[in-house]
Amino acid sequence: MNQPNTxxxxxxxTAAKDPAAVAVRSIGGGQSLTWGEYAAQVRxxxxxxAALGVGRGDTVAFMMSNRVxxxxxxxxxxxxxxxxxxxxxxxxxxxxxxxxxxxxxxxVICEAQYVEKIRACGVAMRTIVCIDAAVQxxxxxxxxxxLGRSDFDFDATWQAVTGEDIxxxxxxxxxxxxPKGVEITHASLAFECHAYASVMPVEHGDRITSxxxxxxxADRVTNLYLHEYFGTQITVVPDRTQLPAALAxxxxxxxxxxxxxxxxxxxxxxYSVAAETDPGRRAALEWALEVAGxxxxxxxxxxxxxxxxxxxxxxxxxxVLGALRAKLGLxxxxxxxxxxxxxxxxxxxxxFGLGIPxxxxxxxxxxxxxxxxxxxxxxxxxxVGKLLPGLQSRIGADGEFFVRGPLVMRxxxxxxxxxxxxxxxxxxxxxxxxxxxxxxxxxxxxxRKKELIINSGGKNMSPAxxxxxxxxxxxxxxxxxxxxDNRPYNTALIVLDAESAGPYAAAHGLADASAAALxxxxxxxxxxxxxxxxxxxxxxxxxQIKRFTILPTFWEPGGDEVTLTMKLRRKPIAQKYAxxxxxxxxxxxxxxxxxxxxxxxxx
Numbered sequence: 001m002n003q004p005n006t007x008x009x010x011x012x013x014t015a016a017k018d019p020a021a022v023a024v025r026s027i028g029g030g031q032s033l034t035w036g037e038y039a040a041q042v043r044x045x046x047x048x049x050a051a052l053g054v055g056r057g058d059t060v061a062f063m064m065s066n067r068v069x070x071x072x073x074x075x076x077x078x079x080x081x082x083x084x085x086x087x088x089x090x091x092x093x094x095x096x097x098x099x100x101x102x103x104x105x106x107x108v109i110c111e112a113q114y115v116e117k118i119r120a121c122g123v124a125m126r127t128i129v130c131i132d133a134a135v136q137x138x139x140x141x142x143x144x145x146x147l148g149r150s151d152f153d154f155d156a157t158w159q160a161v162t163g164e165d166i167x168x169x170x171x172x173x174x175x176x177x178x179p180k181g182v183e184i185t186h187a188s189l190a191f192e193c194h195a196y197a198s199v200m201p202v203e204h205g206d207r208i209t210s211x212x213x214x215x216x217x218a219d220r221v222t223n224l225y226l227h228e229y230f231g232t233q234i235t236v237v238p239d240r241t242q243l244p245a246a247l248a249x250x251x252x253x254x255x256x257x258x259x260x261x262x263x264x265x266x267x268x269x270x271y272s273v274a275a276e277t278d279p280g281r282r283a284a285l286e287w288a289l290e291v292a293g294x295x296x297x298x299x300x301x302x303x304x305x306x307x308x309x310x311x312x313x314x315x316x317x318x319x320v321l322g323a324l325r326a327k328l329g330l331x332x333x334x335x336x337x338x339x340x341x342x343x344x345x346x347x348x349x350x351x352f353g354l355g356i357p358x359x360x361x362x363x364x365x366x367x368x369x370x371x372x373x374x375x376x377x378x379x380x381x382x383x384v385g386k387l388l389p390g391l392q393s394r395i396g397a398d399g400e401f402f403v404r405g406p407l408v409m410r411x412x413x414x415x416x417x418x419x420x421x422x423x424x425x426x427x428x429x430x431x432x433x434x435x436x437x438x439x440x441x442x443x444x445x446x447x448r449k450k451e452l453i454i455n456s457g458g459k460n461m462s463p464a465x466x467x468x469x470x471x472x473x474x475x476x477x478x479x480x481x482x483x484x485d486n487r488p489y490n491t492a493l494i495v496l497d498a499e500s501a502g503p504y505a506a507a508h509g510l511a512d513a514s515a516a517a518l519x520x521x522x523x524x525x526x527x528x529x530x531x532x533x534x535x536x537x538x539x540x541x542x543x544q545i546k547r548f549t550i551l552p553t554f555w556e557p558g559g560d561e562v563t564l565t566m567k568l569r570r571k572p573i574a575q576k577y578a579x580x581x582x583x584x585x586x587x588x589x590x591x592x593x594x595x596x597x598x599x600x601x602x603x
Contacts, residue, residue, distance in 0.1 A: 003194060006186040007167055008079045008158035010193075010229040015039040017204055017231060024071045024234045027246045031068050035231070038072055045076025045141075046157065047148025052107065052127055056081025056160060059105035059169070063087050063114045065238040066210045066219075069131050069141070073109050074214075074224065078167065079158040083183075085169040086215040089114065090540040096121035099171055102181050102413055163187030169413060170217045170365040172460060181413035182365045191406035192221060192368040193229040195388040199373055200335050200359070204231035206253045207332075209246045211237035218340055218458070221369040222256055244268065247329030255330070256337030258458030259347065259486070262358070265328065266350050288320035292353030299381065300349045321355050330356050335376055337361050340458025342445070342486060345381060360384050362445060366422065366429055368407040372443050383442040393437070394428070400449050401435035402428045451570060453484045459542050463570075466490065469538050470545060474531025475500050476524065479555050479562065481573055482545070483581050489546045491584040493577055494528060495561075498554040516552035525550065525594055532596035547584050549593050551577070 004010040015023075019036030026032065033041070054060060060077040062084065064070060077084040087099055096118065100108075106126040108118055112133035118125065130138040139147075167186045171179035196202075208227075212219035227234055232254070237246045243261070257265075273289060276282035295313050298305050305313060325331040338348070339361040351358050357376035362384035363369045374385030387393055391405035404427045411419040423429050434446040453461045463482040470492070471477045478497030484490035496518055505513035508523060518524045528550060536544040555561045561573050574581065583590040 003190065004229070005163040005190040006158075006161045006165070007075070007189065007225065007228050008161050010190070011042070011075055011078070012039075012158070014204070014228060014231040021205065021231075022233055023227070023231075024068050024236065026068055026236060027242060027249050029249075033068060033072070038075075041072035042076045042079055043154050044145040044148055045073055046079040046154055047152040048144035048146070049077060049080050049082070049107070050152055050157065051147035051149055052144075054080050054082050054107060055157075056165065057083070058107075059083045059085065059103045061085060061087055061100065061103060061105045061108045061110075062214065063089060063108060063110040063118065064131060064214075065089065065111065066214065066236040067131075067238055068236055070214060070236075071224070071227075071234070073129075073131070073141070075228065077109075078161075079154070081157065081161045081165060083166045083169060085171075086213065086220075087171070088213055088215045088540060088542075090542055092538055092540060093117050093120040093122070094538055095540060097123055098178050099181075100125075102171075103169055161186065163190065166410060168220065170220075171215070172365045178465075180415055180418055183410040183413055184365075184368050185410055188368045188407055188409070189221075189225055190229070191390065192370065192388075193225055195390055195407075196221075196370055196373070197226070197230060198389060199385075200254070200337075200375060202226050202230040202232060202254060206230070206232045206334070207235070207250050208232050208252050208254050209235045209237050209243070209250055211240055211243050211246070212258070212458070216340075216458070217365045217369045218256070218258075222254075222337070244329075248327070249329070251326075251329050251332045253332050253334050254336075255333060256339060256361075258340045259338055259343035259456055261457075262338055262343060262347050262351065263456070266347055269324070269328070269354070284320050285324075288316040288324070289353075291316040292321060292350075292355075294353075296346075296349035296353035299352045300345055302381070317355055325355060335359060337373070339363065339370070340454065348381060362433075362435075362443060364431060364433075366409045367403055367431070368409070371403060371407065374442070380442050383438075383444050385443065386441045387443070395435070395437065396430075398449070399434040399436075399446065401431045401433050401443075403431060404428045453482060453490070454486065455484050455490070455542070456486050456488050457542070461490070461543050466535075466539060466543050466545070467492075470532055470535030473534035474527060476504065476527055477531065479568070481568055481570065483574075483584065487585065490543065491581070492532070492545045492548040493573065493580065494548050494550045495553065495555050496524070496550065501554070515554045519550040519552045526597075529594055529597045533598065536596055545596060547589075547593055547595055549580060549584060551580070 004013055015035040020034055022032050023035045023038045024033045060082045074084050100123040108125050109129040112130050112135050115130060115135050128138040129144050131141050134140055163186045165186055166183045167189050168184050170182040172182055210219055210223040223234055226232055235246055235250045237243055273285045276285055291313050294309055295305055336356055336358045338358050348358055359373050359376050359379045361370050361373040363371040372385045372387050391403055394402045408429045432449045434449055436444045436446055453463050466482045467480045470480055476496055477494055479495040481493040482490055496515055501518055502513045532545050532548055560576060561569055584593055
């Protein structure tokens with residue numbers, strides 16, 4: 001029997017297997033859809049969208065939190081042959097303008113809270129469907145469904161979708177500012193799902209939570225698309241703070257997270273032990289964690305526990321650790337993932353000691369998300385596993401990793417020059433990453449050739465875009481370096497503009513126009529704080545600068561920090577100002593560290 005090579009074909013086969021089984025649910029199950037109910041809604045949504053003129057090759061955008069209603073709407077759009085994609089809810093109106101203009105969508109399906117932002121973005125929409133309230137000038141979901149015509153040929157419509165059609169767009173940030181719209185075909189997605197499941201098994205009824213934004217390709221693949229192909233049960237988590245409750249409710253069988261989430265779970269375990277008031281329980285927990293720590297240390301050192309230590313771990317597991325995993329909701333995992341950003345080895349070791357081995361994965365949107373992984377029993381610490389079967393790789397002279405195969409994107413939408421930079425005529429995609437491969441095929445990410453920031457939550461950001469936006473808000477800033485790679489939020493090192501310093505000092509009656517004097521001046525700090533806030537208002541929330549410091553120096557062209565053409569030397573800056581950067585992330589506001597003024601409008 002041939003495997004489905006489009007999402008609609010996969011969904012139809014999956015939904016028919018067990019129509020009474022729950023496919024999507026809320027935390028606690030108060031809201032849920034069986035596969036049968038889900039399939040009926042998909043048919044209604046597809047008919048309604050078709051009545052609006054949405055068909056094969058059109059695009060439909062989604063802007064909402066993680067919720068049950070998303071699934072039949074998204075999958076219904078797929079069944080018309082449309083390209084359906086999600087945007088980050090934190091995008092500003094200015095950023096929405098670029099994305100919608102590039103995508104070419106005429107329809108947006110969203111929550112009521114985003115209607116005005118969508119209208120303010122400057123790209124006219126033919127139709128806005130509002131899913132959670134009746135807003136003037138928009139359709140409700142019920143109204144959308146009522147538009148469906150009785151003569152709509154649902155089966156013929158979805159069966160006309162081919163593997164070469166574009167299933168989704170994923171907008172990924174680049175170093176030059178505007179995001180690029182990665183076009184992914186149904187065939188690439190089908191290959192991704194089947195290749196991944198051949199390494200990390202996924203079965204009908206496997207349980208998982210959806211908590212990353214649906215604009216994040218990791219959520220789309222591990223939740224939406226694996227769900228359509230294999231019949232996983234999704235529990236939606238609309239707010240990240242609800243994740244612990246969701247895990248305790250679901251007890252997922254397959255699950256992945258970005259490093260920041262794993263680190264928060266680790267901190268929660270450690271806090272719960274420290275906060276235990278019963279002396280006996282606390283002693284048992286401390287003993288079990290100590291035993292788990294020895295197993296973690298052995299794992300980090302690449303050695304096995306001796307027989308005595310292994311037996312003690314088994315006793316700790318039976319007495320304490322098993323119950324601890326159950327309390328977390330991670331006691332029924334077949335596999336667990338970490339991806340989208342590097343995870344500290346200590347975090348991997350900690351969970352390994354608890355009996356939760358994590359496989360680290362590597363991938364990128366241009367390669368339909370996940371490219372390399374190994375099952376927990378075969379995973380090697382510090383590596384991102386092996387390439388999925390069916391892919392080819394080569395390493396360039398400068399160490400850059402290239403991949404060829406069915407996962408390679410079609411192109412960057414409306415960006416032929418950027419597509420040509422990334423994808424050569426022989427089908428090799430330049431990943432922009434420096435990766436080594438050992439004799440057994442395990443991959444190790446050494447460095448990024450490009451200068452993207454990936455924060456600890458796994459969000460990709462363009463530092464140049466952030467810096468240019470902030471600098472445009474005030475002429476006092478000569479140079480600005482965004483710091484945020486593998487950090488929980490962005491901060492900035494700011495250097496005053498040498499040419500503006502003298503005139504500013506004269507205009508404000510300041511006798512000393514040195515960098516050190518101006519960096520400490522309250523009025524200068526206030527003006528920079530207002531400028532950072534103004535720039536922040538044009539950035540998405542995740543990109544915004546939360547803290548900054550003004551360095552008491554001017555940077556000279558050709559010096560340690562900038563080239564002769566004033567390009568930032570990011571690595572030397574990070575090394576030279578490491579102590580200053582650490583102060584930007586101190587628990588309380590350190591001397592010389594400032595926050596932007598509260599913006600007049602949030603995005």
